[in-house]
Amino acid sequence: MEIRVRCGCGDSSCPEWAVVELQGAVQPQASFSGDIRGLHIGRLCSAPSPSSSKGGYTFTVGYHELAGTKVTLKKPLLVLRKKKLTGGAADQETPTAEVVELEVIGVIRHKILFKDRPKALISKPPTKEKAAVQPAAN
């Protein structure tokens, strides 16, 4: 069996995909029971990182904030899509055998990686400060 790997986009114009990687799993709120398709996950922001010269990123998911960086992959990842083409060769026992082909539809050269534990964003309720009563000057 031979599966051909094809690329319709050519060498230079292969569309680049993005990857956001974080440790653990993202779960919808317990109250949510609908379809997650189309559901908002979080807000990805670029932020200057104090620890490094490279720009950092924050990812806010619900009440959690993650800090991460953009990583250039040592080896690029190709995104392949399996295509089933019907109609086998005449010499095959089953003339309508499925022929599978893999098509390169994208390349991934970078990922935004969040490898640290999230920081909780819930702050303490504001406390009213008592105004200091100063005696009036006579």
Place this chain on the structure above:
Amino acid sequence: MDAEMEDAETRAEIEWDGGGGGADAVLALAAGGASVSLCYHQAFGRHDDLVLLEAADDLLPDLLQGRVTIRGRPDEEAVLCTPSATYSMKFVGTSNSVFLIPPGEPSAPCLRPDNTSGDANAADAVAAAIKLAPGNIELVRTAPRLDKLRSLLRERPYTLDEDLGDGFQHKKGLYTWQDLCKLIQASDGELLDGLNTLSAVEIDGFWRTVDATSMNTILDMILHNSVLHDWPLNAVPENDVLSVMESDGFAHKIVTHCLNRFGTKVEQEGRSFWSLDEKCVCLQFARRVLGAGKMKLANFMDKWKRSVPSGMRVDLQMLEGEVLYDKLGAETWVHAFSVADLPLTPAERFAALFRERLKWEWKDLQLYIRDLRVPGVSSEGLLIKYTRRTQPSSEAEPIFTAR
């Protein structure tokens, strides 16, 4: 992944049209407080038809220019083949959440868990994840799997008296280049090298080996005609030998194949000549003599010397990797044991060697393992993995036994 996620994935998967991810917005995020709202794509799901393949920079041109195939039968581990190399494919899983975001403009806004559209920051660009990647395929350079090639070509070697009919049953055991590409897990270049190593020839579109008896007959006829027509063995005229052999009923292609196997073509003054290689010819005669089985070295040498064409000198060095010597008392016996008949995978090769002999000296063993090619592993590495080395003293020759 939690129950809701699994539940969502088991629901009918929406066909994805190939776009609408907004990867560009994510990739373009630069320092300065810009932000992107990330959501699940309208067609988010398992999408098992999408796979990630890790490709080193030197492999990218082949992959992006369609010069790559994946080969293997359903019962075999798949390999990826470029025109000149073979790579094993290993799936490396991850426990991280890897959101894949395709390029293109997202078609729908993000939906908040409370079913309201939009985000806190309405000016945010939107990116949509199409799937969570469970891992990626890693490529590791591997040796071509050519053992099967040898067994396929041995099914039906070419014989001089054969007659190929037109019926399909007559094609049984015969393989075209396309057949071999589908059956053998090797790149085109490695497959061609394997065919050359096995001295295979393409006859009527099928790759065949020529059986030993037929090869001996053709070689004998070439040598006989050389004597008859006074052709020097280092300059046999191509046109003359082919016309004489064809008039004797031998196919042009088979004669050329035989000349190619036992000699090299040289051009002189606009004419083509074949120079027969002394070692190749003598080795063929040695194989014939040893076909009778184990024999005393002195007897073998005598028979071998008498069998070779006049003008050719025999030398035991010609038999390296072809015969084994056994000392029995004062006498040395010799028997055929060809490296060409041994398996090509290291584990099977060493198993076959230790079936033949329990203990090997390095001078003998190295002749039978020097052709093993395992990317990233040296001969020393193979010895450490498959053998146990013992050396009674620093002066003594090391002895290798099975690990």
